[in-house]
Amino acid sequence: MAAAVSRTIAPLRENKLIIPEKWEPQARASKEQQWPSLLQCAVVSTAFKILLFPSYHSTDFEVHRNWLAITHSLPVKTWYYEKTSEWTLDYPPAFAAFEWLMSWPAALIDQGMVQISNLGYDSWSTVSYQRGTVIVTELFLVIALHVYASSANSSNRKQAHAIALSILLSPGLLIIDHIHFQYNGFLYGVLILSISLARSQSSMLLSGVLFAVLLCLKHIYLYLAPAYFVYLLRVYCLKPENVFRPRIGNTLKLGASLVAVFGLAFGPFVYWGQLEQLKSRLFPFSRGLCHAYWAPNIWALYSFADRVLIYLAPYLKLSVDKSAISSVTRGLVGDTSFAVLPNITPKQCFGLTLALQSVCWVKLWKKPSWNNFVGAVTLCGFASFLVGWHVHEKAILLVLIPFSLVALKDRSYLASFRPLAVAGHVSLFPLIFTVPEFPIKITYTLTWLMTFLYAFSRLAPAPASPRRFLLDRFTLLYMAVAIPLVTYCSLIHRMVFGERYEFIPLMFISTWSAVGVVASWLGFNVCYLTA
Structure with missing residues (x-):
């Protein structure tokens, strides 16, 4: 017909x-609607996540159960002093209030869940409730992605929809939130909604307020704050045609809103004289440079180089600190020793982070467009992940999700996104080391990579200027190495060595993933600075 x-x-x-x-x-309508809707994908993915309720969960599950107990059982003044469990409350006050709200239904479902003395308590009702709260709060991510896709230009609506689906179905969120256990879906929903609202001058104030709320929920997003500061100052507080003429009204509204948000969250603790206690909980710099499992960043490469130099030292006539050989970069408290290379301090990490971030600030100030803002957010996340102090592998989402929002700007951006998509997700595999979950993480991640990287390659437009780097061939080689590497680290190593040399597979995956992350960062810098 x-x-x-x-x-x-x-x-x-x-x-x-x-x-x-x-x-x-x-036929035209059916062609335009060949992608499933966000709601359809949310329903299907929710059903799948419910099936994962009995799966492995990490110590983070006990962390959040303990926080439910602390906030439900104790007065607010004692929340940041309680230390019955080693998993003390170390998130900002807004997240503590979030846990407090969730603790009331928890107490009705299972009183044992909110008892501080019940360390390691994981009854089936507790597991089901906590898993369920992750799914319910992740609905905020669905709303934020809908706003993001709807706010895109009509010519970019299909690309925005594909990006929204890729984030909703992200293997990173599945592994970290729904198996390992955290609440990143909800938190990144707040971030994406804030970024989306920054498209329009009329909603820019709300964007800044939402980001302030996000900082009060989880302080890791402080790394992205410089991009917000430059963009809001340049576009909302100053007149675009004359940066020396401030918009007094806008500045006052933004300033008053931020003071209100932070005052509401931190004001009581200021009144009680507990800011130093909050600081010690939120910023535990006594931890080592590297986490127990190296995050795939510059320090993973630095640590790997140190391990290699230990064996080459006799031939190269290098001095070796023998006391550091057995403990080098294990991520224990206070353990930051290197055997050959110089040790790194928190101040050096902070200085390097600011230095890497400052490059994008200049570009954003000169050309304060929304795309440049998202690019600056991404590069701020990159800098903090690459050279930050005691970076967790889970923090790769701080780069992956903002980068996804501009990955389809053109094929040059996509070329630099591909190695990050592969390396970032593979680097999360060691978080889930149990046998029943092994085929889930492998199959799901491989399916996501094949589906969305292929779809992105079809949707990304050609760049306006000639390509300046060759990340396509690098990505093909990089992905080809991933299969045997993951096979060895996940299966063969244990079959050959058993429980011996258990750090070798972790070192291989971390170092190999670090190469991909650094390559992606270099490629994205080229795209961002030459656009």
Whole structure:
């Protein structure tokens, strides 16, 4: 029937007669709606996540159960002093309030869940409730992605929809939130909504307020704050045509809103004289440079180089600190020793982070467009991940998710996104080391990579200027190495060595992933600074 209508309409179109759109064959509508909707994907993914309720959960599950107990059982003044469990409350006050709200239904479901003395308590009702709260709060991510896709230009609506689906179905969120256990879906929903609202001058104040709320929920997002500061100052607080003429009204509204948000969150603790206690909980710099499992960043490469130099030292006549050989970069408290290379301090990490971030600040100040803002957010996340102090592998989401929002700007951006997508997700595999979950993480991640990297390659437009780097060939080689590497680290190593040399597979995956992350960062810098 559709073919017959097309044959009828074609001659009329050749004669330049105007045909009402409702007469068009339904083939066009079906083609435009070939992607499933966010709601459809949310329903299907929720069903899948419910099936994962009995799966492995990490110590983070006990962390959040303990926080439910602390906030439910104790007065607010004692929340940041309680230390019955080693998993003390170390998130900002807004997240503590979030746990407090969730603790009331928890107490009705299972009183044992909110008892501080019940360390390691994981009854089935506790597991189901906590897993369920992750799914329910992740609905905020669905809303934020809908706003992001809807706010895109009509010419970019299909790309925005594909990006929204890729984030909603992200293997990173599945592994970290729904197996390992955290609440990143909800938190990144707040971030994405804030970024989306920054598109329009009329909603920029709300964007800044939402980001302030996010900082009060989890302080890791402080790394992204410089990009927000430059963008809001340049576009909202100053006149675009003359940066020396401030918009007094906008500045006062933004300033008052931020003071209100932070005052509400931190004001009581200031009144009680507990800011130093909060600081010690939120910023535990006594931890080592590297986490127990190296995050795939510059310090992973630095640590790997140190391990290699230990064996080459006799030939190169290098001095070796023998006391550091057995403890080098294990991520224990206070353990930051290197055997050959110089040790790194928190101040050096902070200085390097600011130095890497400052490059994007200049570009954003000169050209304060929304795309440049998202690029600056991404590069701020990159800098903090690459050279930050005691970076967790889970923090790769701080780069992956903002980068996803501009990955389809053109094929150059996509070329630099591909190695990050591969390395970032593979680097999360060691978080889930149990046998039953092994096929889940491998199959799901591989399916996501094949589906979305192929779809992205079809949707990304050609760049306006010639390509300046060759990350396509690098990505193909990089992905080809991933399969045997993961196979060895996940299966073969244990079959050959058993429980011996258990750090070797972790070192291989971390170092190999670090190469991909650094390559992606270099490629994105080229795209961002030359656009």
